[in-house]
Amino acid sequence: MLSRVADRIFWMSRHVERAENMARVLGVTSNLVLYGSKETQEQSLLAPLSSTGLADAYFARHRKLDLSTLIRFFALDERNPFSIYSLLKQARENAHEVRWQITSEMWETLNTTWLELRNARPGRVTGAGANDFFEWVKARSHLFRGVTYGTILRSEAYNFSRLGTFLERADNTVRILDTKYYILLPRVEDIGGALDYYQWSALLRSVSSYETYRALYRDQIVPIRVAELLILERRMPRSLAACFEQIVLAMDRIQGQHDHAAKRLAAEISARLTYSDIEEIFETGVHEYVDACLADINELTLRIQRAYLGVV
Amino acid sequence: MRSIAFWYFVDMGVTHYDEMRDAKGALREHYRAFADWLEATPPRRISEKRREADLLFHRVGITFAVYGDQAGAERLIPFDTIPRIIPKAEWDALAKGLTQRVKALNRFLHDIYHTREILKAGAIPADQVLTHPAYQVAMLGLDLPFGVYSNISGIDLVRHNDGKWYVLEDNLRTPSGVSYMIENRRMMMRLFPELFSRQHVHPVDHYPVLLLNTLRSIAPANARDPTVVVHTPGPFNSAYFEHAFLAQQMGIELVEGSDLHVKDGYAYMKTTAGRQRVDVIYRRVDDIFLDPLAFRADSLLGVPGLLSVYRAGRVALANGIGTGVGDDKSIYPYVPDMIRFYLGEEPLLGNVPTWQCRKPKDLAYVLEHLPELVVKEVQGSGGYGMLVGPAASKREIEQFRTRLQAAPADYIAQPTLSLSTCPTFVGKTGVASRHVDLRPFVLSGREVNIVPGGLTRVALKEGSLVVNSSQGGGTKDTWVVD
Numbered sequence: 176m177l178s179r180v181a182d183r184i185f186w187m188s189r190h191v192e193r194a195e196n197m198a199r200v201l202g203v204t205s206n207l208v209l210y211g212s213k214e215t216q217e218q219s220l221l222a223p224l225s226s227t228g229l230a231d232a233y234f235a236r237h238r239k240l241d242l243s244t245l246i247r248f249f250a251l252d253e254r255n256p257f258s259i260y261s262l263l264k265q266a267r268e269n270a271h272e273v274r275w276q277i278t279s280e281m282w283e284t285l286n287t288t289w290l291e292l293r294n295a296r297p298g299r300v301t302g303a304g305a306n307d308f309f310e311w312v313k314a315r316s317h318l319f320r321g322v323t324y325g326t327i328l329r330s331e332a333y334n335f336s337r338l339g340t341f342l343e344r345a346d347n348t349v350r351i352l353d354t355k356y357y358i359l360l361p362r363v364e365d366i367g368g369a370l371d372y373y374q375w376s377a378l379l380r381s382v383s384s385y386e387t388y389r390a391l392y393r394d395q396i397v398p399i400r401v402a403e404l405l406i407l408e409r410r411m412p413r414s415l416a417a418c419f420e421q422i423v424l425a426m427d428r429i430q431g432q433h434d435h436a437a438k439r440l441a442a443e444i445s446a447r448l449t450y451s452d453i454e455e456i457f458e459t460g461v462h463e464y465v466d467a468c469l470a471d472i473n474e475l476t477l478r479i480q481r482a483y484l485g486v487v
Numbered sequence: 488m489r490s491i492a493f494w495y496f497v498d499m500g501v502t503h504y505d506e507m508r509d510a511k512g513a514l515r516e517h518y519r520a521f522a523d524w525l526e527a528t529p530p531r532r533i534s535e536k537r538r539e540a541d542l543l544f545h546r547v548g549i550t551f552a553v554y555g556d557q558a559g560a561e562r563l564i565p566f567d568t569i570p571r572i573i574p575k576a577e578w579d580a581l582a583k584g585l586t587q588r589v590k591a592l593n594r595f596l597h598d599i600y601h602t603r604e605i606l607k608a609g610a611i612p613a614d615q616v617l618t619h620p621a622y623q624v625a626m627l628g629l630d631l632p633f634g635v636y637s638n639i640s641g642i643d644l645v646r647h648n649d650g651k652w653y654v655l656e657d658n659l660r661t662p663s664g665v666s667y668m669i670e671n672r673r674m675m676m677r678l679f680p681e682l683f684s685r686q687h688v689h690p691v692d693h694y695p696v697l698l699l700n701t702l703r704s705i706a707p708a709n710a711r712d713p714t715v716v717v718h719t720p721g722p723f724n725s726a727y728f729e730h731a732f733l734a735q736q737m738g739i740e741l742v743e744g745s746d747l748h749v750k751d752g753y754a755y756m757k758t759t760a761g762r763q764r765v766d767v768i769y770r771r772v773d774d775i776f777l778d779p780l781a782f783r784a785d786s787l788l789g790v791p792g793l794l795s796v797y798r799a800g801r802v803a804l805a806n807g808i809g810t811g812v813g814d815d816k817s818i819y820p821y822v823p824d825m826i827r828f829y830l831g832e833e834p835l836l837g838n839v840p841t842w843q844c845r846k847p848k849d850l851a852y853v854l855e856h857l858p859e860l861v862v863k864e865v866q867g868s869g870g871y872g873m874l875v876g877p878a879a880s881k882r883e884i885e886q887f888r889t890r891l892q893a894a895p896a897d898y899i900a901q902p903t904l905s906l907s908t909c910p911t912f913v914g915k916t917g918v919a920s921r922h923v924d925l926r927p928f929v930l931s932g933r934e935v936n937i938v939p940g941g942l943t944r945v946a947l948k949e950g951s952l953v954v955n956s957s958q959g960g961g962t963k964d965t966w967v968v969d
Contacts, residue, residue: 176758176759176760177740177742177746177756177757177758177759178746178757178758178759179743179745179746179757181759271722272721272722274731275731275732275734275735275741331759335759429759430759430760431759431760431761432760432761433761483759484759485746485757
């Protein structure tokens with residue numbers, strides 16, 4: 176497969192997944208702001224800005240930090256490259272360029288999504304309509320993934336689409352964990368200390384795992400179990416371990432020539448996640464662990480781009 | 488589609504040849520099977536099918552100006568479901584004429600980059616060829632496989648009211664439209680399968696196979712199982728759909744300039760499994776953008792160093808570089824002479840009579856007859872700098888006269904043609920006569936191949952002779968029948 180085509184398919188899938196995760200982050204932020212104290216409210220509002228590195232861009236244009244301005248910034252602002260609008264637009268543009276290498280159903284799904292989003296009025300995404308909008312974004316992402324899985328030939332196009340999806344999902348799960356620690360436990364020594372039930376349950380809901388947690392642990396929500404679920408629990412489809420299982424599967428199928436370094440790193444991360452112990456992670460510090468994961472994911476992306484996508 | 492915009496002839500009370508009925512209104516024999524069907528089919532069913540066709544074309548994505556606006560909305564070229572029918576015997580004569588013409592044009596292109604016999608013989612003024620903007624010095628002395636420069640040629644034909652076919656224009660650079668020929672046929676077979684059991688319509692669906700064979704036939708000799716690619720300027724190009732369609736139908740890669748590079752004297756493409764050698768490039772990128780080292784330095788569509796690989800015979804390009812000399816309006820009047828010069832034959836297909844204003848005698852005639860003539864700029868593309876005499880006001884004619892006298896060599900003139908008409912659906916259920924042309928595609932490599940048919944364009948506005956797709960032009964399926 177042409178490197179350029181693989182690149183577009185990889186990023187098409189990443190952008191859709193990222194848009195879904197942005198909707199999840201905004202959903203959890205809305206909940207946190209509703210329940211939180213004045214001080215934690217501001218921290219909650221700042222969290223999406225710091226994890227995307229867009230605080231400066233935001234404050235260059237907005238003096239006030241409030242929920243509806245923040246949501247507009249991350250939902251429909253065309254000047255924000257991480258807005259749902261920009262992400263789905265890029266996904267559609269990538270798909271357009273390779274629409275003969277993907278199925279017509281995949282193209283139609285992304286095109287329709289884009290056409291509907293383009294006509295969305297700002298009023299739709301804030302206030303009472305906000306949750307509906309986030310649910311719509313998630314549903315379109317589910318649809319796209321399902322359509323892809325159900326229609327595309329099992330060849331390199333499929334492999335790079337899966338790779339993009341799960342690498343992005345791993346990245347986002349890490350960021351959500353990172354954000355949560357950022358809010359609650361600004362100092363490393365506080366880890367495992369006091370916690371707010373609402374905040375943890377909001378976080379679990381943002382990764383569709385509230386019920387999963389209940390089913391697996393039948394316990395009150397404690398940080399160490401939440402971390403275990405999001406990092407190590409292979410049966411939870413948004414956990415790091417589950418994502419890396421899929422990443423390794425996809426990379427095993429890709430026929431490369433100079434991809435040893437990329438494949439080795441993916442396998443290493445996957446092995447580490449398989450044999451890690453959550454108590455050990457808590458002893459060394461979850462924040463440090465999460466930071467290391469983020470660095471690994473970035474390095475893996477670079478190696479994938481060098482090995483397959485024609486980036487020198 | 489470089490040339491479609493030349494269609495400004497005026498429809499002024501002249502008689503037209505109708506493809507379906509003769510001058511007395513009687514049905515032509517080759518339309519009988521279709522006309523019987525049309526009469527027996529309820530108009531409602533046909534209008535339903537027409538709506539279905541629109542939907543299907545949208546779904547398949549057969550659109551043009553694909554990206555045009557940021558709206559993501561794409562435009563369809565209107566498709567008319569009444570076919571344009573040509574009897575096999577007439578087609579065979581056309582095909583012979585087309586083969587003859589394209590052979591002579593290829594001989595001409597070879598000649599002007601080699602010994603220039605035709606210029607020495609004085610059959611064409613040397614300055615007209617050698618100073619032509621499309622003449623590529625880079626091609627001098629280069630031998631191409633089978634001496635073929637234009638592997639894919641689109642020849643635009645019209646039928647005048649004398650019932651005869653005339654060549655309106657040759658397209659030897661990157662002619663487009665063949666995807667519509669194929670898709671229109673598929674659509675007709677899907678909508679009205681019963682029509683195809685009533686009479687034998689010669690197939691066109693194998694065009695991509697013939698095209699791939701043609702491209703493989705020109706591969707460098709040492710490429711055993713040649714890798715062929717389609718090279719597109721990218722998704723913003725108005726013919727991108729066709730580039731992608733042809734690549735898919737041939738089962739080969741659709742590449743952009745950035746996918747290709749030159750290393751150690753060969754051309755390669757970047758793939759996820761490393762670099763892969765490329766032997767034949769069906770390029771839909773213009774000459775001047777092909778190689779920034781040799782032509783336009785600011786081209787981002789091309790491949791640096793490609794020309795040197797081409798000249799070394801290690802990659803084949805289709806079409807060859809520098810074919811534009813053969814297809815523009817200043818050279819067009821000489822094509823009949825080329826046929827006589829190279830092949831020793833009389834032309835089977837006529838040209839539209841053309842006055843070359845560079846010749847004093849012709850200029851005098853043109854200046855005297857401006858209100859009756861169509862005057863075109865030689866290098867112009869797209870209908871700028873053109874006078875349609877019968878439609879112009881006195882003032883426009885006088886303004887044009889001044890421009891013409893200032894630079895007569897820049898212009899040619901032709902009589903106003905009367906294009907033939909073909910019944911076409913108008914409104915919800917009506918049928919009316921609309922003007923049509925025809926672009927068959929000639930494939931030249933080891934051998935010459937023409938699929939029986941081509942792209943019929945139709946001017947959908949009443950009386951209009953503009954079949955340009957951006958100005959209310961549509962397309963029809965073209966049938967060659969026994």
